[in-house]
Amino acid sequence: xxxxxxxxxxxxxxxxxxxxxxxxxxxxxxHIEMRTRAxxxxxxxxxxxxRAALQSxxxxxxxxxxxxxxxxxxxxxxxxxRMGLHITIAVLAGLAALWTVxxxxxxxxxxxxxxxxxxxxxxxxxxxxxxxxxxxxxxxHMNGVLVAPSETFRANQSLTSDMSDxxxxxxxxxxQQGRTPVERVFKS
Amino acid sequence: xxxxxxxxxQGTLDMLILxxxxxxxxxxxxxxxxxxxxSGDALKIEEGSLYPGLYRLxxxxxxxxxxxxxxxxxxxxxxxxxxxxxxxxxxEEQNWERLASATIKALRAV
Numbered sequence: 001x002x003x004x005x006x007x008x009x010x011x012x013x014x015x016x017x018x019x020x021x022x023x024x025x026x027x028x029x030x031h032i033e034m035r036t037r038a039x040x041x042x043x044x045x046x047x048x049x050x051r052a053a054l055q056s057x058x059x060x061x062x063x064x065x066x067x068x069x070x071x072x073x074x075x076x077x078x079x080x081x082r083m084g085l086h087i088t089i090a091v092l093a094g095l096a097a098l099w100t101v102x103x104x105x106x107x108x109x110x111x112x113x114x115x116x117x118x119x120x121x122x123x124x125x126x127x128x129x130x131x132x133x134x135x136x137x138x139x140x141h142m143n144g145v146l147v148a149p150s151e152t153f154r155a156n157q158s159l160t161s162d163m164s165d166x167x168x169x170x171x172x173x174x175x176q177q178g179r180t181p182v183e184r185v186f187k188s
Numbered sequence: 189x190x191x192x193x194x195x196x197x198q199g200t201l202d203m204l205i206l207x208x209x210x211x212x213x214x215x216x217x218x219x220x221x222x223x224x225x226x227s228g229d230a231l232k233i234e235e236g237s238l239y240p241g242l243y244r245l246x247x248x249x250x251x252x253x254x255x256x257x258x259x260x261x262x263x264x265x266x267x268x269x270x271x272x273x274x275x276x277x278x279x280e281e282q283n284w285e286r287l288a289s290a291t292i293k294a295l296r297a298v
Contacts, residue, residue, distance in 0.1 A: 002249040002270070027216060027265045028239060030258075034217040035235065037260075058236035070243040 006075030013071045024067045032057055086127060093117075093124040201233065201241050203284060206269065206277040209251055213268035215258060216242055242267055250276050 013020045032053045039049035054060070074081075096117040208214065208222040220238050223231060245251045250273030258264040269277070 002252075002272070005252070006247070006249065023265075024239075026263070028236075030215070030262060030264050031217045031220075031235065031239075033262070056235050058234045060236065063236035063239055066240040067243045070240060070247055073247065075247055 003075075009071065010075050013068075017068070017072075020071055021064070021068055024064055024071070028057075028060065028064060028067075032060075089120075089124050089127060093120045096120045199280075200284075201237065202245055203277070203280045204231070204233075205238070205241050205245060206250060206273055206280065209267055209269045210274065210277055213266045215264040215266050217264075219267065245273070249273075 032050075035053035035056060036046070036050045039052050040046060044052065057063070099113060099117065204223050204227075205219055208219045208226065211222065211226075214222060216238055217235075219242065220233060220235050223233060242251065242253075246253055246267070250270060251267045252270050253265050253267045255263055256266045
């Protein structure tokens, strides 16, 4: 059932992007309106209440774009798909290289084939480099979060695995004296 | 209250959303309210950052949404936890407890 819903959502997001964006916007505007009402109930003037609601919401455009981007993303982990694509490219590049070796280079066809093989190999090189760079940045990101203390325990692994491209959420934890966790550790 | 801010571990927001929705279906605004309520107003979330979190969780099949009418007769999108989401919440709670106890242990080390 989930797959049917997710696939339908994914197709709709690509087929009717305007409708999807409108839906996201309606949802976000509802939030701001609810916050404005709450502010008015607390005694603020309507203008001030709306301004405060917008301020506490954060960057509306950024949030809307993030939501639309998530909605347009594949409804499953695309890593195996990308790996398959990379393997296919590698096989094609290998075949192209073999083909080049077996062709005499003194005529136009031979030169053309050689150029094609070089182009495919260059593409493969770029793909591999990009994959390596991405992996390095991901591992740097994870190092910045936490290092797992044991083999079986990985801190919030499932939730943080694809956080590298997501906008970080701003959460602040205060204790009863209004101190943040860092302040509690260093100012106690 | 001091203005200085500290960030919690990434992924915390997603876990809090799952927790809030485990108590019943809510719209996005309600999720924020419930997180504040269950944390005794100790956690302040930038409200806009809730929505990418909600969309991400829905994309993973841990929550699902449908449009309905809110208490004030407005059209609103309500989210609820799925069975997969409930299982994930248990895993995340266990992970979080391990992390918290490991961190406390490390901080108390002499």
